[in-house]
Amino acid sequence: MAPVTFKALMVEEADQGRFTRRIVERSTTDLPPGDVLVRVAYSSINYKDVLSATGNRGVTRRYPHTPGIDAAGVVEESDSERFHPGDAVIVTSYDLGMNTAGGFGQFIRVPAEWVVPLPAGLTLRESMIYGTAGFTAALSILALVENGLTPAAGEVLVSGATGGVGGLAVAMLSNIGFRVAAINGHVDQSGYLGQLGAGRIIAPEEAIDGSGRALLKAVWAGSVDSVGGEVLATTLKSTAPYGVVTCCGNAASAELPINVYPFILRGVRLIGIDSQNCPMPLRRKAWEMIAGAWKVKQAEAMVEEVPLAGLDEAIEKMVARRRKGRTIINLQQ
Ligand SMILES: NC(=O)c1ccc[n+]([C@@H]2O[C@H](COP(=O)([O-])OP(=O)(O)OC[C@H]3O[C@@H](n4cnc5c(N)ncnc54)[C@H](OP(=O)(O)O)[C@@H]3O)[C@@H](O)[C@H]2O)c1
Structure with a gap:
């Protein structure tokens, strides 16, 4: 696939200890190496994303950086036999959004070992209401x-x-x-x-x-x-x-x-409980429970959806503890 230009939130260190956030244009050639290129449809904001987005070096060592420990989207390119273009997938945790460009960008490239097929019973949007x-x-x-x-x-x-x-x-x-x-x-x-x-x-x-x-x-x-x-x-x-x-x-x-x-x-x-290093069999089991017997009928009462342009303000609300439930980001808006 020819390189694609896309939008992402970028956190930068303006001067010692002061961090700024803005939406920038990036290219898929800027992404790290990996087996699977995913066009991200939705992400969500977790506690750890707020730490990364505000310059916490316990979570993210190097800036500039695109946070987002959660991403759900469609495979665009794959060097892995397990995934093919068009597959709907979820990527959460491992190093995504920590020191690997994360789901607050419209594309991610990750190792195939991090990728979970979207379980039957969940849409991409629903999967990010759950997220990490x-x-x-x-x-x-x-x-x-x-x-x-x-x-x-x-x-x-x-x-x-x-x-x-x-x-x-x-x-x-x-x-x-x-x-x-x-x-x-x-x-x-x-x-x-x-x-x-x-x-x-x-x-x-x-x-x-x-x-x-x-x-x-x-x-x-x-x-x-x-x-x-x-x-x-x-x-x-x-x-x-x-x-x-x-x-x-x-x-x-x-x-x-x-x-x-x-x-x-x-x-x-x-x-x-450690979600980050959770072994793949348990990871898939948990997602199957979420998509099946434990699927939450109250999900819409918990969720606020924002476009990428609204992400900075949504992060500020989370820092100030001025929100409840889950915030998801629609990356294609
Ligand atoms: N181990 C893992 O794998 C894993 C995975 C996901 C999350 N986590 C951790 O789980 C925690 C919650 O994550 P989250 O995504 O659910 O965060 P969240 O959506 O921001 O929710 C934080 C919750 O903690 C409450 N809270 C915040 N500060 C508090 C304080 N000083 N005293 C008492 N309650 C306080 C908040 O209450 P208010 O309504 O009063 O603000 C809110 O209910 C974080 O520490 C996160 O790092 C761990």
């Missing part, structure tokens, strides 16, 4: 159910529920019959959380115990946590014997101020 956030929620729920949690065990607590991972976890869990309690955000979103399927709303201050006790009343059968810190510590101390808690994020804090008592006196299991 929904994939991580699905990995978390797989961990709960594969460790024996059933709806009969009791209520499941979801933190970060106004965000992407948490919101999709609330919706998926409630759709498959779990009773869900959701921790509200810093702005009241109880109506929205109820719409997603939360049966009980927990105020942020209620989610953090100030007593300093090693164990609290056992309330939760399990939990999906994406905020870490005092919230996760309080959740673990409040989890019923043999309950299961997943941990994927640090939106509040990377610290975990807790001792061993929930683990040695109640057999509570804390399971780490």
Whole structure:
């Protein structure tokens, strides 16, 4: 294929520590080597994209850079026997959008090992309503159910529920019959959380115990946590014997101020979730669950769609915690 010119968001370091963002024209010849060239239809904004878009060198070492850890689109060129021009595909995580030009551009070029065929049951647009956030929620729920949690065990607590991972976890869990309690955000979103399927709303201050006790009343059968810190510590101390808690994020804090008592006196299991290096068989299983039994009927209530031209403002809203749910980017507008 002859080189194609396309649009992408570019993050540049203007001077020491100050970063700017603008839409630029690039060529497919600027993209890194790889087996599969994808024309991106949709991307989405995840927490990690905001870090990359604001100059966080823990996520992106080198600038100028195009973030976007999620992309869904159509194969334009392929050196891999597994993919052919016209195939609809999803690419999330690995190094996409971190140090490899990501889904905030109209084309990406990636290794074939990073590419997942779009599962039957999802459109490209729908797949990005989930994106890495929904994939991580699905990995978390797989961990709960594969460790024996059933709806009969009791209520499941979801933190970060106004965000992407948490919101999709609330919706998926409630759709498959779990009773869900959701921790509200810093702005009241109880109506929205109820719409997603939360049966009980927990105020942020209620989610953090100030007593300093090693164990609290056992309330939760399990939990999906994406905020870490005092919230996760309080959740673990409040989890019923043999309950299961997943941990994927640090939106509040990377610290975990807790001792061993929930683990040695109640057999509570804390399971780490890492979407980035998730092996391909588990990756495909999670996407199949998302496209099938766990497909969320509340998805449209969670999503705001913006064109590439609206991406900069959408990133600012996420930095300022002025949004809820998921933001997807229509790259072809
Ligand atoms: N391990 C993995 O593979 C993986 C994959 C995806 C995401 N993550 C991590 O999961 C976390 C959430 O990601 P996301 O994409 O869902 O982000 P998001 O859409 O921005 O949602 C963040 C959520 O955290 C809440 N929050 C933010 N700061 C907080 C604080 N100081 N205290 C308590 N709650 C706070 C927000 O509540 P408000 O409504 O109050 O703002 C919102 O509910 C991030 O840490 C991200 O890095 C990890």
